[in-house]
Amino acid sequence: EVQLLESGGGLVQPGGSLRLSCAASAFTFSNYAMTWVRQAPGKGLEWVSAINGDGGSTYYADSVKGRFIISRDNFKNTLYLQISSLGAEDTAVYYCARHAGKEAATGTRRYFDYWGQGTLVTVSS
């Protein structure tokens, strides 16, 4: 069964940084694009960033561009999100999710078929 397990969340001060991880199992990781989605407390889902299966292309929401970096290690079957210059507006549960296809931004499979349980990032002094 496909599993996605996020880690790395926690309490961080404004202006600080964290690296989130998402460990994937039970599928050929390099064959799928991956995405990060976040959800602020009591709010809706917000797409954050995506990366192709080979790691060659990355995509970002305007709200995080220049502050967040998505990457992946296909040998370790792990997705990462380096988040920096954090503000209160970045407080959220961060989910990793699998795209249905290898390419994040092209083709007909630009939806998310499996999700992790999420990791909470709280930005506060």
Place this chain on the structure above:
Amino acid sequence: SYELSQSPSVSVSPGQTASITCSGDKLGDKYAAWYQQKPGQSPVLVIYQDNKRPSGIPARFSGSNSGNTATLTISGTQALDEADYYCQAWDTSTACGVFGGGTKLTVL
């Protein structure tokens, strides 16, 4: 940037049909997906490519997409369908994913 709009809430009686809509400019030219999220849980894909159901999703869930509106329809709604529902599409001009604001479905 591309935006998707959903009504904040929809109410339905058990056994009746619930329709949840998602609006966006020329949304019918894109593929829409729908996710169900129950309190304290991760989202679950219930409809993809406008009208396809993943394995394990009951047949009472269906979808359509035309013009500026995508619709998620739940026939014979059950109490366990009470949840937040989000539509999602991909904005090809910015290469970004987009979610609607979510609709809270109440079964009463």
